[in-house]
Amino acid sequence: MRSRFFVFMLFVLSFSVNTHAQRSLRESYIEEYAQLAVSEMSRSGIPASITLAQGILESGNGQSELARKSNNHFGIKCHSDWKGAKVYHDDDAKGECFRKYNKPQHSFEDHTDFLMRGSRYAFLFELDPSDYKGWAKGLKKAGYATAPDYADRLIKIIEDEMLYRFDDPGSSTPALTSGKGPVLDKKGRPVTNARERFVLRRVQSEGTRVVFVRLQKGDRLEYIADSLRLSTAALLQFNDWTHEVVVAEGERVYVDEKKRRGATKTTLVRVGETMHGISQREQMKLAKLYKFNDFPVGYQPMVGDEIRLRPVSLIKRLQGK
Incomplete structure (x- = not known):
């Protein structure tokens, strides 16, 4: 009986020590x-x-x-x-x-x-x-x-x-003072020159395609890129923009690469829409849009034109389909 009790106590003690550790x-x-x-x-x-x-x-x-x-x-x-x-x-x-x-x-x-x-x-x-x-x-x-x-x-x-x-x-x-991260003030903000927080609730997506934000008053592309730990160059590339771009309030800013093809086979050009505007609306790469339609870079279609969003075989293109 004592032997069983001793073994039981050893088990309890071992469990207690392990739990404490x-x-x-x-x-x-x-x-x-x-x-x-x-x-x-x-x-x-x-x-x-x-x-x-x-x-x-x-x-x-x-x-x-x-x-x-x-x-x-x-x-x-x-x-x-x-x-x-x-x-x-x-x-x-x-x-x-x-x-x-x-x-x-x-x-x-x-x-x-x-x-x-x-x-x-x-x-x-x-x-x-x-x-x-x-x-x-x-x-x-x-x-x-x-x-x-x-x-x-x-x-x-x-x-x-x-x-x-x-x-x-x-x-x-309690004050957080012993960690390895930056020192925080009483409100939990980094004491060093902290960048403005990126409001992630603005991140949107349509279906399962590409996530984006809409530019708001006072936003700068550098701020959005930095908030997401992206380079500005990457953000420009995601959106098929050059460094001279002027983005209007309310426009989409994609924060990841756009797709290589559209969600549907074709779309119609809307009033005031450019090839770049179509690529942003359809969440697909501008270069692919030009390629699928056999357009030279810089070409702009007319309102109502049908634009291919997916590749078409050579035979079908020759047949005018």
Whole structure:
């Protein structure tokens, strides 16, 4: 009987020590990265509680091999557009490619950019920044993770650790002074010359095509590009613009590459519309629009002309179809 009791007590003690160690690691993680999460919320509108909870869950309180050796705290895979360093780990499949960063801060910043630029996550930015439950469920719905209980696990972490307090930096949240991110004032704003926040609720999309914002009074392309961690040159390229462009208030500004073909086969030219205007309306590359219609660059069609939005075979073109 004493032997069984002794074994039971050893088990209880071991479980208690392990639980305490995990809590200590989690508390240290929150203390270290809370500033970064709040700073990224200020830049993007993504709740700091969601960023912290995802970091905690995906990195195992910062102790996963991917986090320790590659500074990847969010389990973001390479994808076709990734140009940075890579590392390979077994995940859903064997030897999957993951992004590697020089330091954790870059992982937090890339996590923000990944969500901001991904069209499947665009609907999340219509939610209130304090709606962490909506964000958690939305991330699961958008396919961020395959675990069926992913949203519930995020919500539990947020509520167990009261991470929602970081979603309102102007409240009674204790001062964030020990993290590696920029120093914040009492309202959660970076003390250094912080750029204006990009209002992500302006991000729109039509169907499953390209995300864009509409230019508002006082906007500058440099401001929009910088807010999304894009170069101005990239923004100009996405929109088929030159450096001399003057963008009118209310015009679309695409923040990702337009499509190579239209959603339909053809469209009709509207009053006052140019080839560039059609390419913006149809969310497709201007060069492809000229190519599909056998137009020389610079040619402008007449009102009512039918414009091809998809390639047509040589035989059909010769037949006038």
